[in-house]
Amino acid sequence: MKPLFLFFSILCLFATSSFATYVAVLETGADGSAKDNVSLSDRQYLTNVLREQAVLELPAVQNYTIMTRENIQQMLPPGKAIEDCEGSCLVETGKNIAADYICQARVGRFGNSLTLSAELYETAGNKLIASFNGRGANVEELLDLIKQKSPEFFRQVKGSGGFAGVGGIGAIGNTGSFSYGGKQKFIVEITSTPAGAVPTIDGKAVPKCLSTPCKVQVEEGNHRIVASFDRYEDAEMLVDIKSNNQKVELTLTPNFGWLEMKPVLAGDAAKRGALNVTVDDVRKDDSKIELEAGIHKVLLTHPCYDPVEFNVSIAKNKTEVFDKEIARGKGGLELNVEYKGEPQIVAVVIDGVEVGSTPYAGEVPMCADVVIKGDGWTEKVNVQPKWHEVVQVTHKLMHTPEGVAPATENGNVDLTGAVGDAQAKQDNVSDAANEAAQGGKGKKIHWVPIAISGGVAAVSGIMAVVFNKKAKDATATPPRNQQEYQKGLDDAKKFKTIRNVSLGLMAAGLVGVGVTFLF
Numbered sequence: 144m145k146p147l148f149l150f151f152s153i154l155c156l157f158a159t160s161s162f163a164t165y166v167a168v169l170e171t172g173a174d175g176s177a178k179d180n181v182s183l184s185d186r187q188y189l190t191n192v193l194r195e196q197a198v199l200e201l202p203a204v205q206n207y208t209i210m211t212r213e214n215i216q217q218m219l220p221p222g223k224a225i226e227d228c229e230g231s232c233l234v235e236t237g238k239n240i241a242a243d244y245i246c247q248a249r250v251g252r253f254g255n256s257l258t259l260s261a262e263l264y265e266t267a268g269n270k271l272i273a274s275f276n277g278r279g280a281n282v283e284e285l286l287d288l289i290k291q292k293s294p295e296f297f298r299q300v301k302g303s304g305g306f307a308g309v310g311g312i313g314a315i316g317n318t319g320s321f322s323y324g325g326k327q328k329f330i331v332e333i334t335s336t337p338a339g340a341v342p343t344i345d346g347k348a349v350p351k352c353l354s355t356p357c358k359v360q361v362e363e364g365n366h367r368i369v370a371s372f373d374r375y376e377d378a379e380m381l382v383d384i385k386s387n388n389q390k391v392e393l394t395l396t397p398n399f400g401w402l403e404m405k406p407v408l409a410g411d412a413a414k415r416g417a418l419n420v421t422v423d424d425v426r427k428d429d430s431k432i433e434l435e436a437g438i439h440k441v442l443l444t445h446p447c448y449d450p451v452e453f454n455v456s457i458a459k460n461k462t463e464v465f466d467k468e469i470a471r472g473k474g475g476l477e478l479n480v481e482y483k484g485e486p487q488i489v490a491v492v493i494d495g496v497e498v499g500s501t502p503y504a505g506e507v508p509m510c511a512d513v514v515i516k517g518d519g520w521t522e523k524v525n526v527q528p529k530w531h532e533v534v535q536v537t538h539k540l541m542h543t544p545e546g547v548a549p550a551t552e553n554g555n556v557d558l559t560g561a562v563g564d565a566q567a568k569q570d571n572v573s574d575a576a577n578e579a580a581q582g583g584k585g586k587k588i589h590w591v592p593i594a595i596s597g598g599v600a601a602v603s604g605i606m607a608v609v610f611n612k613k614a615k616d617a618t619a620t621p622p623r624n625q626q627e628y629q630k631g632l633d634d635a636k637k638f639k640t641i642r643n644v645s646l647g648l649m650a651a652g653l654v655g656v657g658v659t660f661l662f
Contacts, residue, residue: 163208166201166300167215167242168194169233174251181250181257185282192286193248193261196293199381201300202365215240237266244272244300250285253278259285263296273299294367295346326362329384333357333368335393340370340378342393355393374398374435376459400457402432402441407468408448410494415510416446416628431462441465446628447510448472449530472509475533476526478502480515482540489515489540507534510628517542527632592659600652607645614638 171186171193194209201207218240237245246263256278263273273296277288333342335355342352344359344366352359355370361384368391369379375395382391404420420427421442422434434457443451448469455463480487480501491503492514498505507513513524515538524538617634 163206164201164244164300165208165210165242166197166297167210167237167240167245168197169215169236169245169247170212172247172249174249177250177252177257180252181282186250189248189250189259189282189286189289192289193246193293196289197246197297200294200297200365202383205364207300210240210242233262234264234266234269237264242266246273246296248289256280257282257285259288261289261292261296263299273297298345326364328360328362329387329389330358331361331382331384331389331391333359333370333391333393335370335372335378335395337372337375337395340372340375340393340395343369343371368393370395397460399433399435400459401462402434402439402455402457403462403464404430404432404443405464405466406443406451407466408445409468410471412447412471412494412508412510413445419444443469445469447508472528472530473506474509474528474530475505476507476513476528477504477533477535478513478515478524478526479537480540481537482543487540489517491515492521515540525632525636527629593656596652596655596659598652600649600656603645603647603649603652607642607649610638610642610645614642 168190171190173181173186190212197209201209219236233245233247237243244263244265246261248259248261251258251260257280258276258278260276261274262271264270265272275288275292275296277285277292279285279288333352333355335342338355340355342349342355342357342359344361346367346369349357349359351357363384365381365383367379367381369377370393371377372395375397378393378395380391380393382389402422404418406418408418420432421444422432422439424440434455436457436459438454438456441453441455449472451467451469453465455465457463478491478501480489486502488500490500491498493507493511495512501515507526507528509528509530511526511528513526514521515524516522520542522538522541524536526534526536528534614635617631617638
C-alpha cells in the first residue's frame with residue numbers, strides 16, 4: 144500500500160509544478176566523536192540555516208523549489224536513515240525523493256576543532272557540482288562558515304548545466320538581445336552610512352566601485368551586496384536586481400561608542416584653570432570622546448578641584464554621559480600679618496566670605512582668592528594652597544595699621560597721589576629755578592645733581608608702571624593646570640618686587656632733587 148501512496152505523492156508533486164527545479168537539503172550528519180560534541184538540536188539548526196540560504200539563492204520566482212523536511216521524510220523509503228548517507232548514497236536518496244539536486248552537511252573533528260563538510264550533487268548525472276569545507280572552535284563558528292560559503296555553494300545550481308528538472312519545457316529566455324549568460328545588466332547605485340565604505344557584490348570587489356557612494360553595472364537577479372568600513376560591522380543585503388537606477392542603501396553599525404564629558408564644577412574657580420581628561424593614560428581634548436567598545440580608565444584633573452578617577456564600560460553605538468559634580472579641592476592655611484615686624488589683627492576674607500581674623504588657621508580651597516581688610520582698605524594675600532597640605536604665610540602689611548595708605552582694587556598700594564605730589568614739587572622747583580635764573584636772585588642751582596636725581600626718578604617711575612601692569616597680566620589669564628597657576632603667582636610676585644624697588648628708587652630720586660635745591 145505504501146509504494147502506491149509514494150507513487151501518487153510523486154505524481155501529485157509533478158502535476159503541481161512540472162517545470163520546477165527541486166533541491167533537497169538533508170539533515171546534517173555527524174561523524175565519530177563529533178556526535179558527542181554537537182547535539183541533534185544543534186545539527187538540526189545548522190540544517191535549517193543551510194536550507195534558508197538555499198531559499199535565498201534559489202528563489203521560487205526563478206522556478207526553484209526547496210523541499211521541506213516533511214516533504215523529504217514522507218518520500219523516503221521505509222527504514223531509510225538519511226543522516227548516515229554520503230557520496231553515492233546521497234545521489235540515490237535524491238532520486239528516491241525526485242530531487243534534481245541534493246546536498247548534505249556533516250560535522251566531524253580535526254584535532255581540537257570541529258569541522259564542517261558540505262556536498263551538492265546533481266542527481267540526473269550523478270555529479271558532485273559543489274562542496275566546501277571548514278572548521279571552527281564551536282558550532283557558532285560552523286554557523287558563520289555556512290553563512291559565508293553557502294551563497295556561492297547554491298549558486299552552482301544555476302550554472303551547473305545539464306538537464307534541470309524532471310521533464311517538461313523550462314522557462315524561455317529573452318533571445319531578442321544578447322548579454323553575458325543570457326542575463327541583462329542594470330545600473331545600480333550603492334550608498335552607505337557612513338559614506339566611504341568598500342562594497343563587494345557576491346563576495347567580489349568591484350573595480351569601478353571602490354567606495355560608496357558609487358554606481359555599478361550588475362546582472363539581473365539576486366545578489367548579496369556587502370559594505371565594509373574600518374571600525375564598523377559589515378552591512379549586507381540580498382537584493383533582487385531587475386531595473387535601472389535601483390538604490391541599495393546600507394547602514395553600518397559602529398564597533399565603538401562615545402563618552403560625553405559634562406562634569407559640574409561649582410563656583411567661579413572653574414575659570415581659574417582648565418579641565419584635563421585622560422582615557423587610558425591618553426589626553427583627550429574633545430567633550431565627546433570616541434572609544435572602542437570595552438572598559439576604559441578615565442581620569443579628570445583640574446588645578447582647583449579634587450581629581451576624579453573611574454572606569455566606564457562603552458557599548459557599541461552607545462553614548463555614556465559623565466555629569467557628576469566634582470568637589471573643590473582643599474588644603475590648610477596658617478596666615479599671619481605683620482607691620483614693621485609687629486603682628487597685626489585684621490579680617491581674613493576667602494573667596495568673598497569673611498572667615499575670621501589673623502592669626503588665622505583653617506581650611507582654604509584650592510585656587511582661593513585670599514584678602515585681608517581693615518578700615519576702608521583691602522590687600523590681596525599671595526597664597527598658593529597645596530592639595531591636602533598646610534601652607535604657612537606671613538603677609539607684610541603695605542598699609543599702616545590705621546589704613547593711611549590707600550589701596551587699589553587688587554590690594555596693591557596706589558601711588559598715584561604720591562607721584563602727583565612729587566610731580567607738583569618738581570614743578571615748583573623748576574619754577575623757582577626759572578625765577579632765580581631770570582631775576583638773578585636766590586641760591587645757586589646745582590644742575591648736574593638735579594639732572595641725575597630727576598633722571599633716576601623718571602626712569603624708576605616708568606619701570607614701576609610697567610612692572611605693575613606685568614604683575615596684573617601674570618594672573619589675568621586663567622591657567623590650564625596647577626603648574627600654570629603656580630607660575631602665574633610666581634611671576635606676579637617677581638614683578639611686584641621689581642615694581643616696589645622701582646618705586647623706592649623713584650622716591651630716592653625725588654628726594655635727591657629736593658635736597659639739591661635746599662643745599
